[in-house]
Amino acid sequence: GAVVSQHPSWVICKSGTSVKIECRSLDFQATTMFWYRQFPKQSLMLMATSNEGSKATYEQGVEKDKFLINHASLTLSTLTVTSAHPEDSSFYICSASQLSSGNTIYFGEGSWLTVV
């Protein structure tokens, strides 16, 4: 079946540096992918909608210059956390939908980011 893969699964970076997280749809094409953030013991909060070939749409309160999203192909979206701070430490999850299966939405396994 369809699989959405994220990389890396775990990453630790220093404050002030940037880190990139990849989201890939492995056996289907996804014109739209979604990025969520989840803090411990909380629900998933949508950050942005990633659109292939165009600019991402950000939710209110999410800084587009800090969370750079690039959806350069139909199978890959990347989220770059720029100038990371400890408060950016979180679980980042992407999702993609497969139109051929009735818009079934698949989630990646998530990426743990720890900023020290």
Place this chain on the structure above:
Amino acid sequence: GESVGLHLPTLSVQEGDNSIINCAYSNSASDYFIWYKQESGKGPQFIIDIRSNMDKRQGQRVTVLLNKTVKHLSLQIAATQPGDSAVYFCAERGNAGNMLTFGGGTRLMVKP
């Protein structure tokens, strides 16, 4: 609507009993609803979905009930097993693409 807090509500059930997890949604225009299971440190795992033109859908050991009048969704798990222990989220999809809005989540703990 969604409630996001520091402490997830917890449902504790005995192994073999049935579990019922409830969710209230906010958008009356939502046309598609999904239940996800999330184990610690992992991404959400699809359990079952239901469209707004239905009020009940059954899967293997799981049943989802939709009450559009009161905007309420429930997940019933039959013969709950230890492997069912996880956090369960409901999600609704509005009429703007495939963007999902998640509920606050419920932690299910199964006692052996």
